[in-house]
Amino acid sequence: MSKYFRPWKIDQPQLLPPSVQDFVPPDHLSRFILGLVRESLDLSEIMGSYRSALGQPPFDPQLMVALLLNGYASGSIRPGGSPRRASSGPIS
Numbered sequence: 001m002s003k004y005f006r007p008w009k010i011d012q013p014q015l016l017p018p019s020v021q022d023f024v025p026p027d028h029l030s031r032f033i034l035g036l037v038r039e040s041l042d043l044s045e046i047m048g049s050y051r052s053a054l055g056q057p058p059f060d061p062q063l064m065v066a067l068l069l070n071g072y073a074s075g076s077i078r079p080g081g082s083p084r085r086a087s088s089g090p091i092s
Helices: 029-039 044-048 061-074
Strands: none
Touching: 029 061
C-alpha cells in the first residue's frame, strides 16, 4: 500500500487573502521557481520511493523542492553553512 502525500493547495482560495498568490508580485523569483518545479522537474523517482503506510503522510515533494530552491536562490539557505535568519520585511 502506498502512502499519499499531504495535499499542496497553493491555488486554493482562502478567507484572507483570497489566495496565497496575492502575496507574491507577478515578477517575483518565487513564481519562476514554482513554474520550474511544476512544469520542468521530473520528481517521479522521489514520489515513487514512498512505500510505507505508517505514520503521517509526507509533504508533497514539489513543495519541498520549491522551498529548497527558493531558500538557496534568496540566500536564506547557504550551502555547507547554517541557515540565515529570515527577514520580517516585505517580499521584494
